[in-house]
Amino acid sequence: MTTLTITAKGQITLRRELLQFLGIAPGQQVEVNKLANGVLALQAVAPHGLEAFAGCLPPPNKALSLEEINTIIANGWAGQT
Structure with a gap:
C-alpha cells in the first residue's frame, strides 16, 4: 500500500x-x-480522436523521398495501387 501526502493546496x-x-x-x-x-x-x-491514433502505426522501414511520396499520391488519385 502506498501513502500519499496532501499539499496545502489540496493536491497529491x-x-x-x-x-x-x-x-x-x-x-x-x-x-x-x-x-x-x-x-x-x-x-x-x-485517449480519443487524433490522440488515440497518433503512434498506433509502426515506424516505416525507410524514409520516402518527396518524389516517392508524390508518385504514391498520384497513383492513388489515378486509381492505381
Missing part, C-alpha cells in the same frame, strides 16, 4: 510506480469515481 502527487501501473503518461487525464465507505477509484481516461 502520484508516485511513478502508480502512474506506470495505471498506464498514465504525463498530460493524460484521469477519472475519479466515488465509491462506498470513502473509497475513490482512479483510472486513466482513454
